[in-house]
Amino acid sequence: MDTRFLGIAELVETPPAAVVVDVMRAFTVAAWAFAQGAERIVLAESLDEALALKARHPDWVALKDGPPAAGFDAVNSPALLRSVDLGGRTVVQKTTAGTVGALAVKEASLVLCAGFVVAEATARLLRARECGSVTFVVTGDEGRADEDLACAQYIARRAAGDGADAAGFLRRAGASRAAAELAEGVRQGAHPDDVALCLELDRFPFAMVAALEDSLMVLRLCAVPSPTAEASI
Numbered sequence: 675m676d677t678r679f680l681g682i683a684e685l686v687e688t689p690p691a692a693v694v695v696d697v698m699r700a701f702t703v704a705a706w707a708f709a710q711g712a713e714r715i716v717l718a719e720s721l722d723e724a725l726a727l728k729a730r731h732p733d734w735v736a737l738k739d740g741p742p743a744a745g746f747d748a749v750n751s752p753a754l755l756r757s758v759d760l761g762g763r764t765v766v767q768k769t770t771a772g773t774v775g776a777l778a779v780k781e782a783s784l785v786l787c788a789g790f791v792v793a794e795a796t797a798r799l800l801r802a803r804e805c806g807s808v809t810f811v812v813t814g815d816e817g818r819a820d821e822d823l824a825c826a827q828y829i830a831r832r833a834a835g836d837g838a839d840a841a842g843f844l845r846r847a848g849a850s851r852a853a854a855e856l857a858e859g860v861r862q863g864a865h866p867d868d869v870a871l872c873l874e875l876d877r878f879p880f881a882m883v884a885a886l887e888d889s890l891m892v893l894r895l896c897a898v899p900s901p902t903a904e905a906s907i
């Protein structure tokens with residue numbers, strides 16, 4: 675498998691397959707939203723679009739990063755979301771890095787959104803789809819966020835079928851600037867358990883696939899069969 679690791683600004687052409695990585699915290703939050711029963715997550719282009727969608731669909735759950743804000747129902751925190759019942763709900767998510775990265779590759783044939791919590795399922799899906807070339811979008815800090823780069827490199831190794839000890843990759847993520855800022859309370863809309871939840875390797879057995887649906891970029895849970903059934907995907 676040919677792999678590239680690019681920041682959002684470095685995406686000059688649409689890749690055939692993309693894995694958009696945001697460990698802290700957009701796609702850890704997305705995975706928790708699915709675990710809490712969400713049916714789909716609409717990735718909004720802007721705060722205004724998120725609010726407009728919420729206004730048109732009052733039953734949708736609008737979520738943004740940063741502090742709580744008028745018109746939004748939730749913040750970008752896995753720990754704060756894990757006690758919310760989202761059964762059958764549509765979530766609208768807008769964050770600084772993760773959702774922007776997914777929208778930057780919206781024309782790609784395959785778009786997966788990932789963090790450590792869905793790493794193995796994401797790698798298995800890439801293997802099963804036999805993707806020849808995969809672009810990993812390292813969303814944070816203009817492509818230099820080490821929590822995202824470490825997770826992308828780990829998934830790439832696993833997707834290539836190489837054994838990879840997760841410990842070193844998780845250690846890098848735990849030592850990242852994002853982890854420090856979350857732990858120190860620099861980032862708002864956060865809970866003390868957020869970093870630990872973002873570093874839970876393979877917490878969930880599913881992958882997350884984003885695709886355009888009626889001009890909206892929609893993220894959905896994708897069940898990934900166990901390794902013995904991979905050949906049939």
Ligand SMILES: O=C(O)[C@H](CS(=O)(=O)O)OP(=O)(O)O
Pocket residue numbers: 696698699700701739740750769770771772773814861
């Ligand atoms: O909520 C987060 O952790 C970040 C916010 S920021 O980039 O630190 O301002 O957003 P995300 O898109 O989840 O990286």
Ligand SMILES: [Mg+2]
Pocket residue numbers: 696697698699700771772813814852
């Ligand atoms: Mg991030």
